[in-house]
Amino acid sequence: MLRCRSPLLLALRMLSSSSSSPISSSPKFHLPSTSPPFSNLPLKTVFSGPCGFSLSQRIRMAPSKCFSSTTADPIPISTSDHTKPHCQNPQEPDSHSLVVVSFYKFADFPDHADLRKPLKQLCQDLLVSGGIILAPEGINGSICGTWESVERVIGFIQMDDRLKGLRQIESPVSPEQEAIHHGHSSSSPLAAGEDAPFRWDHVRVKLKKEIVTLGMPDVSPIEKVGKYVSPKEWNALISDPDTVVIDVRNNYETRIGMFKGAVDPCTTAFREFPSWVDDQFQLDGSDSEHAKVEKKGLDESINKDSEIPKHKMPKRVAMYCTGGIRCEKASSFMLSKGFEEVYHLKGGILKYLEEVPKAESLWDGECFVFDKRVSVEHGLVQGNFKLCYGCKQPVSDADMEAKEWEYGVSCPYCYSLKSEEEKERARARQTQFEAWGIIGGPDKGRRPAVKPDSVKSGPTNFSASI
Numbered sequence: 001m002l003r004c005r006s007p008l009l010l011a012l013r014m015l016s017s018s019s020s021s022p023i024s025s026s027p028k029f030h031l032p033s034t035s036p037p038f039s040n041l042p043l044k045t046v047f048s049g050p051c052g053f054s055l056s057q058r059i060r061m062a063p064s065k066c067f068s069s070t071t072a073d074p075i076p077i078s079t080s081d082h083t084k085p086h087c088q089n090p091q092e093p094d095s096h097s098l099v100v101v102s103f104y105k106f107a108d109f110p111d112h113a114d115l116r117k118p119l120k121q122l123c124q125d126l127l128v129s130g131g132i133i134l135a136p137e138g139i140n141g142s143i144c145g146t147w148e149s150v151e152r153v154i155g156f157i158q159m160d161d162r163l164k165g166l167r168q169i170e171s172p173v174s175p176e177q178e179a180i181h182h183g184h185s186s187s188s189p190l191a192a193g194e195d196a197p198f199r200w201d202h203v204r205v206k207l208k209k210e211i212v213t214l215g216m217p218d219v220s221p222i223e224k225v226g227k228y229v230s231p232k233e234w235n236a237l238i239s240d241p242d243t244v245v246i247d248v249r250n251n252y253e254t255r256i257g258m259f260k261g262a263v264d265p266c267t268t269a270f271r272e273f274p275s276w277v278d279d280q281f282q283l284d285g286s287d288s289e290h291a292k293v294e295k296k297g298l299d300e301s302i303n304k305d306s307e308i309p310k311h312k313m314p315k316r317v318a319m320y321c322t323g324g325i326r327c328e329k330a331s332s333f334m335l336s337k338g339f340e341e342v343y344h345l346k347g348g349i350l351k352y353l354e355e356v357p358k359a360e361s362l363w364d365g366e367c368f369v370f371d372k373r374v375s376v377e378h379g380l381v382q383g384n385f386k387l388c389y390g391c392k393q394p395v396s397d398a399d400m401e402a403k404e405w406e407y408g409v410s411c412p413y414c415y416s417l418k419s420e421e422e423k424e425r426a427r428a429r430q431t432q433f434e435a436w437g438i439i440g441g442p443d444k445g446r447r448p449a450v451k452p453d454s455v456k457s458g459p460t461n462f463s464a465s466i
Contacts, residue, residue: 002456014161038305050298065278082447097146097147097148097173097457098144098145098146098147098173099144099145099146099150099170099171099173099401100142100143100144100170100171100172100173100371100373100453101143101144101150101154101169101170101171101325102141102142102144102168102171102350102371103139103140103141103142103154103157103166103167103168103169103171104138104139104140104141104166104211104212104323104324104325105138105139105163105165105166105167105169106137106211106222106328107137107138107139107162107163107222108136108137108162108222109134109135109136109137109138109139109162109163110136111141112134112135112138112207113134113207114134115134115139115157115160116134116205116207118156119132119134119153119156119157119205120203120205122152122153122156122204123143123145123153123205123361124203126145126149126152126153127145127149127152127203128143128144128149128153129143129144129145129203129205130142130143130144130146130203130204130371131143131203131204131205131206132203132204132206133207133208133211133419134205134206134207134208134211135207135208135209135211135230136209137210137211137220137221137222138163138211139163139211140167140212140325141158142370142371143203144173150319154166154168158270160259167323167324167325167347169323169347169348169350170356171350171369171373171376172380172381184379191369197349211325212270212325212326212329213269213270213271213423214270214271214273214274214329214330214333215271215274216274216333218336219329219332219333219334219336221261221328221329221331221332224332224335224336225328225331225332225335226319226327226328226331226332226334226335226343226344227341227342227344228341228344228346229318229343229345229346229352230345230346231345231346231347231351231355231356232355232356233353234318234320234345234356234362235356235360235362237318237343238259238261238262238318238362239362240316242314242315242316243314243316243317243318243343244263244314244316244317244318245259245261245262245317245318245319245320246262246263246265246317246318246319246320247259247261247262247263247264247265247271247287247319247320247321248265248273248319248320248321248326248327248330249322249326249368250268250269250270251264251266251267251268252268252393252394252413253322253367253368254266255369255394256365256366256368256375256385256394256396257349257363257364257365257366257367257368257375258363258364258365259320259363259364260362260363260364261362262320264380265280270326273330273333274333277333277334277337278312281311281312281313281314281337282311282312282313283313283337283338296338301421313338313339314339315340316340316341316343316423317334317339317341317342317343317344318344318345319331319334319342319343319344319345320344320345320349320352321344321345321348321349322348322349322350322367322368322369322370323347323348323349323350323351324344324345324346324347324348324349324351327344327345328344330344331343331344349363349367350367350369350376350380351381353367353376353377353378353379354379354380356378357378358378358379361378363378366383366384366385367383368385368394372387374386374387374394375394384396384397386400388405388410388411388413389407389408389409389426389430390408390409390410390411390414390423390426391410391411391413391414391417391420392405393411393413393414395411395412395413399411399412399413402414402462406423406427407430407432408426408427408429408430408433409423409426409427410423410426
């Protein structure tokens, strides 16, 4: 992502790579100077999922695509890992045009909290918006700003040797989004329009236990991780009949797009993935092909062993997610469970859609993204889905024709899950947004210019309160 023409960034890289000055294991962060702000296979015969859908609606794959007792020679995968920033081609974008950059890096980062304040301050000074997560296991973020500003933020992060080699994915910003991002619109007089990739005036830098929540601290991609597969090699890998392809995203993401022939675990959160693996596969240490679940405390007619079919551990597994971060952690978990060959798509779906021509693509649908673009297609152009602000799930034009759809309140996927009280609160928020462009009105976060009479100081009011 970083371009070679940035003098400041070159200087930072030269300083950080200099062998004449030793690097402290717990570096202190200092802000650089900144300029002024500017199938056909039924579910129950293959996988059972935790959600209410049958996987036959979600998996389009031939029987041989699932679990085969035959093995084949491993697909040759290059092991080179090019993490250095690349130079842009001669047709470089204007340094003042906008770009959305997603990045992450797993690293041993116990002093992560020290980076929060200077990083947030730098983003605010450069008008870079978005969200960044810092945790003992590394960094994960998605930010939006001018190319020049984003470069400076990425360069500042990588001044720490532990965070060098960030895995990055760039997404263009349309001229329409850019106009909304830089200025105000008629529908949003006080803040960036709702179609802007991020709020132009806001950046969140959060401290968390994990940069992607699996809920298993012992699983560490720093110690072991699956084999990376480039987008150009991905098609050959997943087309092999002995490769089981698993989508590790959540059901609201898989609903709008998947790789052809992939298995959908139907999870609602990433932390459910380990349980799905345990439920579906006969892992090492199992003596039978079925797991027996004893139901105690019931009468004799019910108190008997119930068999849940499990599948033999496949020789080869290929996993993918949006940008690659969930796959890194999932692959580490799979290896810890005894899976022998675990591969994952380098750069995730986004990198695949960026590099693989549509005519050669095995991707079917659109890819959900965690910003206000909602979804992207090949070439990372903005897709056709909108967002339900009631549940943050993607909705199509057909969904918005349904009787359950109410803008800013509900959609067919959340209408029955919300109480009338919750819907009324959502309507109130939507009214505020339509009136002021921000939730809470123009005085949100500001102290009143004049104190209300009820809190005025003075002998009369004080005695009255007694």
